Each structure stands twice: as C-alpha cells, then as structure tokens.
Amino acid sequence: MQVREAPHLATWPMIISPKTLFEKIWDTHHVSQTAGGAHLIAIDRVFLHERTGAAALKSLAASGRPVCDPTRVFAVMDHIVDTRPGRGDGTLMEGGSAFITETRAAANAAGITLFDVNDRDQGITHVISPELGIVLPGVTLVAPDSHTCTQGALGAFAWGIGSSEAEHAMATGVLRLDRPKTMRVTFTGTLGFGVTPKDMALHLLATHGAGGGAGHVVEFAGSAVSGLDIEGRMTLCNMATEFSAMTAIIAPDEQTFSYLAGRRYAPAKFDDPYWALLKTDEGATFDREIVIDASTIAPMVSWGTSPEHSMAISATIPQGPDSAHAYIGLHPGTSLLGTSIDAAFIGSCTNARLSDLRRAADLLRGRHIAPSIRKALVVPGSSAVKRAAEAEGLDKVFIAAGFEWRASGCSLCFFAGGESFPEGSRTISSTNRNFEGRQGPGIRTHIASPETVAASAIAGVIADPREVV
Amino acid sequence: MMTPFTTLCSTAVPLLRDNVDTDTIIPSREMKSTGRNGLADGLFAPWRYTDVAARVPDPDFPLNQPKAQTGQILLGGANFGCGSSREHAVWALAEYGIRCIIAESFAPIFRANCIRNGLLPITLDRSVVNSFGWQTLDVSLFAQTVTAAGIVHEFAIEDEPQLMLLEGLDAIALTLKSLPEISVWTTNDRARRPWVYTGSPA
Numbered sequence: 117m118q119v120r121e122a123p124h125l126a127t128w129p130m131i132i133s134p135k136t137l138f139e140k141i142w143d144t145h146h147v148s149q150t151a152g153g154a155h156l157i158a159i160d161r162v163f164l165h166e167r168t169g170a171a172a173l174k175s176l177a178a179s180g181r182p183v184c185d186p187t188r189v190f191a192v193m194d195h196i197v198d199t200r201p202g203r204g205d206g207t208l209m210e211g212g213s214a215f216i217t218e219t220r221a222a223a224n225a226a227g228i229t230l231f232d233v234n235d236r237d238q239g240i241t242h243v244i245s246p247e248l249g250i251v252l253p254g255v256t257l258v259a260p261d262s263h264t265c266t267q268g269a270l271g272a273f274a275w276g277i278g279s280s281e282a283e284h285a286m287a288t289g290v291l292r293l294d295r296p297k298t299m300r301v302t303f304t305g306t307l308g309f310g311v312t313p314k315d316m317a318l319h320l321l322a323t324h325g326a327g328g329g330a331g332h333v334v335e336f337a338g339s340a341v342s343g344l345d346i347e348g349r350m351t352l353c354n355m356a357t358e359f360s361a362m363t364a365i366i367a368p369d370e371q372t373f374s375y376l377a378g379r380r381y382a383p384a385k386f387d388d389p390y391w392a393l394l395k396t397d398e399g400a401t402f403d404r405e406i407v408i409d410a411s412t413i414a415p416m417v418s419w420g421t422s423p424e425h426s427m428a429i430s431a432t433i434p435q436g437p438d439s440a441h442a443y444i445g446l447h448p449g450t451s452l453l454g455t456s457i458d459a460a461f462i463g464s465c466t467n468a469r470l471s472d473l474r475r476a477a478d479l480l481r482g483r484h485i486a487p488s489i490r491k492a493l494v495v496p497g498s499s500a501v502k503r504a505a506e507a508e509g510l511d512k513v514f515i516a517a518g519f520e521w522r523a524s525g526c527s528l529c530f531f532a533g534g535e536s537f538p539e540g541s542r543t544i545s546s547t548n549r550n551f552e553g554r555q556g557p558g559i560r561t562h563i564a565s566p567e568t569v570a571a572s573a574i575a576g577v578i579a580d581p582r583e584v585v
Numbered sequence: 586m587m588t589p590f591t592t593l594c595s596t597a598v599p600l601l602r603d604n605v606d607t608d609t610i611i612p613s614r615e616m617k618s619t620g621r622n623g624l625a626d627g628l629f630a631p632w633r634y635t636d637v638a639a640r641v642p643d644p645d646f647p648l649n650q651p652k653a654q655t656g657q658i659l660l661g662g663a664n665f666g667c668g669s670s671r672e673h674a675v676w677a678l679a680e681y682g683i684r685c686i687i688a689e690s691f692a693p694i695f696r697a698n699c700i701r702n703g704l705l706p707i708t709l710d711r712s713v714v715n716s717f718g719w720q721t722l723d724v725s726l727f728a729q730t731v732t733a734a735g736i737v738h739e740f741a742i743e744d745e746p747q748l749m750l751l752e753g754l755d756a757i758a759l760t761l762k763s764l765p766e767i768s769v770w771t772t773n774d775r776a777r778r779p780w781v782y783t784g785s786p787a
Binding site for chain 2: 147148150152153154156158160167168170171174175179181185187188209210211214215218219252255260261262276277278279280281283284287288289290292294296325326327330331357358360361362381382383388390422424437439530531532533549551552553554557
C-alpha cells in the first residue's frame with residue numbers, strides 16, 4: 117500500500133488560520149495518509165477498563181504484538197467492581213471477577229499503568245483521567261468506552277472506540293481514521309436557576325435527536341459553556357455519545373489550565389506556545405452549527421427509552437414510539453411531575469463528581485427520602501471524590517437522608533447481571549442512558565440531574581428541584 | 586485476517602426500529618467471558634426470548650421467524666448500534682451469522698466495529714430500507730449496490746473501509762507496515778511536546 121507524505125507541521129506557530137480547535141489537534145497528530153484515503157492519527161493516550169480492556173490486551177498478547185509505548189497506556193477497574201464496603205476481586209455479577217483478574221494479569225504483563233480495585237486513585241475512567249492529569253488539552257486520547265467523549269471537556273480530542281481499535285492504538289501508536297465532520301453547538305446567554313449542564317445535554321438531545329450528532333466532532337461553545345466549571349463541562353461533553361457524535365470538545369481556558377496544572381501526569385505549568393493555540397480561530401467554519409439560548413432551558417427529565425425522549429420537567433409527555441410508551445408505562449399528554457418512583461441513583465461518569473455530590477447534598481441536608489423509595493444509592497465517581505466528600509461530611513448527609521454511600525465505580529448505571537433495583541422499579545437516575553433494561557430487566561429509568569434525583573427522592577415522585585426550598 | 590466481504594445474496598430480516606442500542610444487541614449480563622466468543626446465544630436477548638433465563642424464544646421476534654433462519658442481512662432504522670462501545674455487539678451479530686446490516690444511519694463506534702470485523706454496514710434512505718423487508722437481496726461491495734427485485738440501489742462507502750472489507754485486511758498488520766514513518770513522527774513529536782511522553786508521574 118502506498119503512503120503519501122502529509123505536510124508536516126514542524127513548529128506550532130506555522131498552523132495557518134483560521135481553523136477549528138479540532139482541526140488543529142487533527143493536523144498536529146497527522147502522521148500520514150493511506151492509499152485508501154484514511155489518515156494515520158497519532159494517539160497520545162489509551163485508557164482501558166476491565167470490561168472491554170481484558171479482551172484487547174489478551175488479543176494483543178495472543179498475536180505476539182507488544183504495546184508500543186506502555187508508559188502512555190492506563191487501565192482501571194471501574195465497570196463491574198463491587199461498590200460495597202470491604203470489596204476485593206469478587207463481584208456481584210456472576211463470573212465478573214475473571215474480568216478483574218484477567219485485566220490485572222494482562223496489564224501487568226504488558227507493563228501498562230493500572231489503577232487497581234483498591235488503589236487510592238481508582239475510579240471511573242472519565243473521572244480519574246482528568247483528576248490525575250492523564251488527559252490534557254490538545255492530546256488525543258482513546259478508550260474502549262463510549263463515554264470517553266467526557267474528556268473533551270479538557271480540550272482534548274478524546275473519543276470512544278471498540279476493543280479492536282484499542283488493540284490497534286496500543287500496537288501501533290496510531291489509528292486509521294476518516295476525517296470526521298465538525299459541528300459547533302453554541303449555548304448563548306446564561307442558565308436559569310436550578311438548571312445544570314445535564315439539562316443542557318438533555319435539551320440538545322430532545323430538540324435535535326439521538327442521531328443529531330451523526331459522527332461529527334462537536335465543539336461546545338458560547339457564554340453558557342465557558343461559564344461552566346470544569347466538572348460541569350465534563351457532564352455536558354459526556355452525553356455527546358448519546359447524540360451519536362464522534363466526540364465533543366471544549367476549548368481550554370485559564371480555568372482548564374489551572375485545574376490541570378501540577379496534577380500527577382500533567383505539566384506543572386502550561387507555558388508552551390502550543391497551549392495558547394488551542395482554540396477555534398475567528399472565521400473558522402464548521403460543517404454544521406446549532407445555536408441554543410441557554411436561558412430557555414428548564415430542568416429536564418427523560419420520559420422514554422432513548423435519551424432523546426427527554427422533556428422539560430413541567431411539560432407533558434409527547435407522542436413517541438409505541439414501544440417506548442409501552443416499556444415506560446406512561447402515556448402521551450400526561451405529566452411526569454408527580455409520577456411515583458421506587459428508586460434513586462446518584463452516580464456515573466455523567467454526574468458523580470464532587471460538585472455533583474455537593475449540589476445533591478445541599479438539597480438533602482436535613483431531609484429524608486420518601487418511605488416509598490425502596491433503594492437509593494450514591495456512588496462517588498472516584499475514590500478521590502469519595503475521600504473529598506467524606507472530608508466535607510457529605511457522606512453523613514446522604515446517609516442521614518436515607519441513601520446508601522458506596523465505594524467508587526460505574527455501579528448501577530448499567531445492569532451487569534449482579535446488583536439491580538427491586539423488580540419493576542421506576543428509577544430516577546443521574547446517569548446517561550434510559551435504554552430498555554439498561555439498569556436491569558424491566559427497570560424503567562428516568563435520567564436527570566443530581567438535583568432532580570435528590571428532589572424526587574425526597575418527594576417520592578418526580579419533582580422539580582427548583583421547588584425544594 | 587478477516588473473512589473478506591465481496592458479495593452476499595441473502596434474506597433481509599427487518600428490525601425496523603430507531604435507536605437500537607448495543608445494550609439490547611448484547612446486554613452486559615450476556616457478556617460472560619473476557620473473550621470474543623460465546624456471544625451469539627445472548628444476541629438481542631431481551632427481545633428474542635420471552636424468558637431470558639430459560640431461553641424461551643419469542644416467536645414474534647423477526648430473527649426467530651422460520652424465514653429468517655438463513656437471513657444474513659439485518660435491516661435497521663436510524664442510529665443503529667447507539668450506546669455502549671462494546672464490540673461484543675458486533676462479535677455477537679457475526680457469530681450468529683449476520684454479515685451485513687442495512688440501516689438509515691449508524692452510531693459511529695458501532696459502524697467502525699463492524700468494519701473491523703468483516704460486517705458490512707450499508708446506509709440507505711429509510712423508505713428504501715423499509716421496502717427490503719423479507720426480500721432476497723444481492724449485495725455487491727465492489728459495485729456498491731444492493732439489488733432487490735431487479736431494482737439496483739447504490740450505496741456510498743469510503744475507500745478505506747471498502748478495501749479493508751473486500752480484502753479482509755488486518756488493520757494492525759497493515760498499519761505496522763507504516764511503522765518506520767510512525768517512529769520518525771514520534772521522535773520529532775517527543776522534541777515538540779515532551780509533556781505527552783511523561784508516562785510516569787511528573
């Protein structure tokens with residue numbers, strides 16, 4: 117196969133304006149173009165977890181191919197680890213411990229960095245990668261996990277891939293990619309009281325559909341985005357995969373650099389000219405543009421079985437596919453407010469960072485969940501988040517309110533065959549997917565912000581967090 | 586080496602729903618081993634069985650119908666394969682015998698996973714896909730056509746995925762041929778962006 121030489125960007129200031137942020141990262145990682153027209157794009161970081169990582173590492177080892185640079189590959193146990201106190205390798209999912217022990221063995225054999233079950237730094241991939249400064253502005257980062265788009269919030273080109281592609285990135289240091297299209301979603305204005313980044317994501321999905329992003333790299337921009345803290349930006353970017361986007365990205369700013377500076381794998385200072393270039397130039401064009409007035413967004417809740425089946429909390433349920441209404445057991449034209457719920461979940465790579473827990477705890481402080489709630493869990497996004505929350509006494513607030521306080525992991529964002537919610541439960545959940553059976557067979561999931569989960573748990577029915585006073 | 590995909594003549598089994606997600610294609614609880622095999626039995630488990638644990642087939646589910654038994658083509662709606670990146674969804678479909686999926690659109694990770702595993706994802710207009718239900722289709726990847734009842738429908742696919750599928754190429758083996766230029770690039774990059782290469786704590 118013939119390989120054509122690509123124009124090489126020897127020094128960063130030679131980048132010719134105007135370009136989008138994504139285009140700059142693409143160009144600075146472009147190794148060459150293949151005869152088939154694909155591009156070899158250098159991959160700076162690979163992150164694995166035990167659910168899909170063992171398969172990639174084992175397959176790589178079986179083919180006799182080494183990991184080309186183990187110092188840039190990381191793995192963590194997050195997907196099926198037990199979140200109950202005193203955990204080890206055992207899992208509530210039958211046979212799950214094999215995923216943990218095999219990932220550990222394969223990671224050690226490959227010489228990559230592993231954050232093990234009871235490591236201080238263990239946590240959900242997309243929570244610990246920013247915490248440790250593994251993701252950085254302007255890097256390329258891939259993981260066999262769809263929510264890798266979360267990490268675009270730090271200004272990285274970070275996206276989810278399959279196990280075979282993870283194997284490819286580890287073996288070669290590059291991926292073969294067709295150049296994706298670009299989209300900018302601009303949120304103008306400011307968010308109203310009680311409205312969160314989760315509501316921005318659900319609003320986008322409700323108005324433009326779960327296929328609306330269709331393989332694009334989506335840059336989130338505008339005053340309502342730059343006004344978010346780093347953790348809020350991660351929540352927004354997290355749901356780009358629910359939009360069917362390849363990924364999302366937000367231009368790094370002073371807040372981003374000060375968040376990352378000095379973290380374990382990050383530079384102490386961001387003083388290289390490279391960092392200053394990481395923004396979309398004036399006049400750069402996108403294949404598609406969407407503009408949303410953030411002040412029109414209300415707290416959102418999903419009503420159906422796709423994240424696009426979301427609505428303003430006080431609206432009436434629209435007409436959707438019959439299968440969605442049948443599964444969720446709610447009719448078009450009725451209200452979601454006041455719908456009884458049986459369980460509440462605060463966790464996941466979407467909404468389980470310290471700021472999420474603080475905001476939920478603020479509503480729960482001095483209150484108790486309704487007696488009709490049969491299961492209520494808080495699962496911190498990382499072991500570091502758990503320690504920080506405990507240092508502030510948030511664990512005591514949640515426990516006093518009737519929630520269980522767990523160790524970090526993905527937990528009941530999805531049902532792996534072990535723990536679930538009580539049979540037939542309707543849950544209110546700070547997670548990202550309300551698919552049929554996602555949280556367990558027959559479990560009906562409503563996704564919402566941590567505030568809405570907390571308010572609803574107190575009320576025992578879907579409730580507007582703005583009305584908790 | 587993947588099985589090359591050149592032509593396929595088979596029955597098209599309609600699963601004409603939008604947003605078919607990979608949790609439904611292969612639920613997490615059906616991913617019981619760390620390998621790539623043993624997944625076909627769990628394919629579409631929540632829809633395919635009336636009793637998942639006892640594996641009681643639902644006769645109404647399209648893949649369970651007698652005329653689907655030789656079907657190697659699956660039809661879908663918009664955003665097929667959305668959700669989790671789990672490649673197990675494609676491994677399960679391939680192990681079950683599906684070689685081609687024709688849908689209005691695909692989620693990007695699922696589509697890439699198809700191409701890496703010798704499954705051809707074809708995108709066509711919704712009305713065309715809907716018209717294919719239970720028909721015998723002739724698919725030619727080289728000609729980029731789907732022929733149904735004598736009517737030829739052209740589809741688009743990028744050059745590289747077409748080549749990978751037609752020749753059953755192993756992407757890693759192919760890329761490893763470019764290792765010298767990748768090494769040169771990396772050496773230059775180490776000088777430009779040393780902070781990327783601090784794999785051990787700074």
